[in-house]
Amino acid sequence: MDAPPPFAVHLVTGGASSPELALLLRSLAAARVVALDAEWKPRRRGPGGDAPNSPPPATAAAPPPPPAPQFPTVTLLQVACRGDGAGEGGAAAAAEVFVVDLLAVPLADLWESLRELFERPDVLKLGFRFKQDLVYLSATFAAALGRGAGFVRVEPFLDVTNVYYYLKGHDLQKRLPRETKSLATICDELLGVSLSKELQCSDWSCRPLSKGQIQYAASDAYYLLDIFDLFHQKIRIEGKCLPTNELTSDGHFAPRDIEDAICSDSYLASIVVKYSEKISLTESDTKPHSSRRKGKQKFDANAKCKEKFEGSTKWQGPPPWDLSSGGDGCPKFLCDVMIEGLAKHLRCVGIDAATPSSRKPEPRELLNQTYKERRILLTRDVKLLKYQYLASNQVYRVKSLLKHDQLAEVIDTFQLKISEDQLMSRCTKCNGRFIQKPLTLDEAIEASKGFQIIPSCLFNRNLEFWKCTDCNQLYWEGTQYHNAVQKFLSLCNISD
Structure with missing residues (x-):
C-alpha cells in the first residue's frame, strides 16, 4: 500500500455557503503562488466511445449528421496555494491543497474568483503544460454560464517544464530541448518522489471519487510548489536577482506594480519579471477541430x-x-x-x-x-x-x-x-x-x-x-x- 501524501487535501463539493469553498476563496485571495491542474473524462474513439451532449440517433430514413466536435468537460480542478509567510533563507510557507469537484460546485460561485486569480499580477501561477487545461476549463465554464464566462489568459505564469530545464543547467534564453518530460519523471528526478500515474486515465466523471483519485489529483498540484521551491532556492543561492525596474521582454506588466505587489520577497519579484510568461487563448484555441475520419x-x-x-x-x-x-x-x-x-x-x-x-x-x-x-x-x-x-x-x-x-x-x-x-x-x-x-x-x-x-x-x-x-x-x-x-x-x- 502506498504511503499517504505529505499534505492534507480539502475536497470542495459545496456552493457559496460551504466552509470548504469559503476556505478556497480566502486562500486564493491571500495567495502569492498558486499551482493549478485539471482533470476530465478521457475520450475513447470508435464504437462505445463518449459523445457528451450528443443528440439521439436519427431514423434510418434520415442519416444523422456528423456530431460537432466538443471539448471534454473538466470535472475536477486542483489548486495548491501558498500565501505570505516565507521565512529566513526563503523557507516556504505552508500550502493549502484543494480538489474542487466541478460537478458539485456551482460554477457561478467560482467563476469570478478564478478569473481574477488568472489575471492578478501579484500572484504567480504554476502549471504543467497548462494551456490545454485552460482551453478545456474555459469551454466548461462557457458552456455552463454563457460565452462570456470563458477564460482568455493566465498571467504571470511559469511552466514547471522550464523550471526543470533551468535546474538541469539549461539556458532558458535558448531553445528548449525537443524531448518532453512527464510530470512523474520531473518529480522523480528533482524531488525523489514517485508520482503514480495509474489513475491518470480513470473516469473522472464518475462519483463518488475514490481516495486514491483524490490523492492522485491533489499530488499533481502540490508537487508543483515543491519544484518551484527548488527553483526559488537556486535563484537565491546563485544571487540571480534582477532589479525590479527591469522590464520583461514583452512588457506584460508594469514592473513597479510587481514590486509593490510582491515587495516582501524581491527574489520572487525578480523571478516573475525575468522568467514568467503569459498564456493567451486565441479564437482558434476555443474551437475544437474534428478528426473523426x-x-x-x-x-x-x-x-x-x-x-x-x-x-x-x-x-x-x-x-x-x-x-x-x-x-x-x-x-x-x-x-x-x-x-x-x-x-x-x-x-x-x-x-x-x-x-x-x-x-x-x-x-x-x-x-x-x-x-x-x-x-x-x-x-x-x-x-x-x-x-x-x-x-x-x-x-x-x-x-x-x-x-x-x-x-x-x-x-x-x-x-x-x-x-x-x-x-x-x-x-x-x-x-x-x-x-x-x-x-x-x-x-x-x-x-x-x-x-x-x-x-x-x-x-x-x-x-x-x-x-x-x-x-x-x-x-x-x-x-x-x-x-x-x-x-x-x-x-x-x-x-x-
Missing part, C-alpha cells in the same frame, strides 16, 4: 489487428536468458513506451528492465534492441505481436492495466524469483546498478554539484547515500525508500 480509420485498423492477434498472446518459452538456450540465467526485459511505469517497478525489485532509446521507436528498432541484448519485449500494443516471427519467444503482451498488477503478471508468467536483497538495487531512472560502498553526506554533496540538488532537510540526518554507476543519480534511504521496500515485499510475497 482519421480517428475512425485508426480504430478500424486497431480492431482488425486485435482480432487477428488476440489468440496468440500467451507466453511460450523458453526465454532467451534460459541456461538451456545459452543464456546467463539473468532475466532481462525491454518495456515499450506504453508501460514505462512497469519498467520502474521491475527495477525496484532488482530486474534488468530497459526502455527504448528513442521516445517514438519504430517496431524494427524495438526488435533489434530485443534481439541484440537477448531481452523479452514487454508491450501493451497488440500490433507488435505480428513481429513475433522476427524475434521468436521474445515478445510478450502485458494484459494488466495497473503497474502493481503488471508486475505480478510478469513475475508469475516468467516465474521470476525475487529476494529481499534485490529490492531497490537498481536505479529507477536509467536501470543502472548502484556502487557497492555508500557515500557520506559530504561525499554526496560533492557528487551532486552541478547535477542534483540535495534537499536541505537531509543535512542534519545520519543518512547513507547511494550513487548509480551509470547516470550518477543520488538516492538515500529515507521514508520513501522504506515505504517502497515494504510495498514491494508485499507485492512479491517476500517475508521480511
Whole structure:
C-alpha cells in the first residue's frame, strides 16, 4: 500500500455557503503562488466511445449528421496555494491543497474568483503544460454560464517544464530541448518522489471519487510548489536577482506594480519579471477541430489487428536468458513506451528492465534492441505481436492495466524469483546498478554539484547515500525508500 501524501487535501463539493469553498476563496485571495491542474473524462474513439451532449440517433430514413466536435468537460480542478509567510533563507510557507469537484460546485460561485486569480499580477501561477487545461476549463465554464464566462489568459505564469530545464543547467534564453518530460519523471528526478500515474486515465466523471483519485489529483498540484521551491532556492543561492525596474521582454506588466505587489520577497519579484510568461487563448484555441475520419480509420485498423492477434498472446518459452538456450540465467526485459511505469517497478525489485532509446521507436528498432541484448519485449500494443516471427519467444503482451498488477503478471508468467536483497538495487531512472560502498553526506554533496540538488532537510540526518554507476543519480534511504521496500515485499510475497 502506498504511503499517504505529505499534505492534507480539502475536497470542495459545496456552493457559496460551504466552509470548504469559503476556505478556497480566502486562500486564493491571500495567495502569492498558486499551482493549478485539471482533470476530465478521457475520450475513447470508435464504437462505445463518449459523445457528451450528443443528440439521439436519427431514423434510418434520415442519416444523422456528423456530431460537432466538443471539448471534454473538466470535472475536477486542483489548486495548491501558498500565501505570505516565507521565512529566513526563503523557507516556504505552508500550502493549502484543494480538489474542487466541478460537478458539485456551482460554477457561478467560482467563476469570478478564478478569473481574477488568472489575471492578478501579484500572484504567480504554476502549471504543467497548462494551456490545454485552460482551453478545456474555459469551454466548461462557457458552456455552463454563457460565452462570456470563458477564460482568455493566465498571467504571470511559469511552466514547471522550464523550471526543470533551468535546474538541469539549461539556458532558458535558448531553445528548449525537443524531448518532453512527464510530470512523474520531473518529480522523480528533482524531488525523489514517485508520482503514480495509474489513475491518470480513470473516469473522472464518475462519483463518488475514490481516495486514491483524490490523492492522485491533489499530488499533481502540490508537487508543483515543491519544484518551484527548488527553483526559488537556486535563484537565491546563485544571487540571480534582477532589479525590479527591469522590464520583461514583452512588457506584460508594469514592473513597479510587481514590486509593490510582491515587495516582501524581491527574489520572487525578480523571478516573475525575468522568467514568467503569459498564456493567451486565441479564437482558434476555443474551437475544437474534428478528426473523426482519421480517428475512425485508426480504430478500424486497431480492431482488425486485435482480432487477428488476440489468440496468440500467451507466453511460450523458453526465454532467451534460459541456461538451456545459452543464456546467463539473468532475466532481462525491454518495456515499450506504453508501460514505462512497469519498467520502474521491475527495477525496484532488482530486474534488468530497459526502455527504448528513442521516445517514438519504430517496431524494427524495438526488435533489434530485443534481439541484440537477448531481452523479452514487454508491450501493451497488440500490433507488435505480428513481429513475433522476427524475434521468436521474445515478445510478450502485458494484459494488466495497473503497474502493481503488471508486475505480478510478469513475475508469475516468467516465474521470476525475487529476494529481499534485490529490492531497490537498481536505479529507477536509467536501470543502472548502484556502487557497492555508500557515500557520506559530504561525499554526496560533492557528487551532486552541478547535477542534483540535495534537499536541505537531509543535512542534519545520519543518512547513507547511494550513487548509480551509470547516470550518477543520488538516492538515500529515507521514508520513501522504506515505504517502497515494504510495498514491494508485499507485492512479491517476500517475508521480511
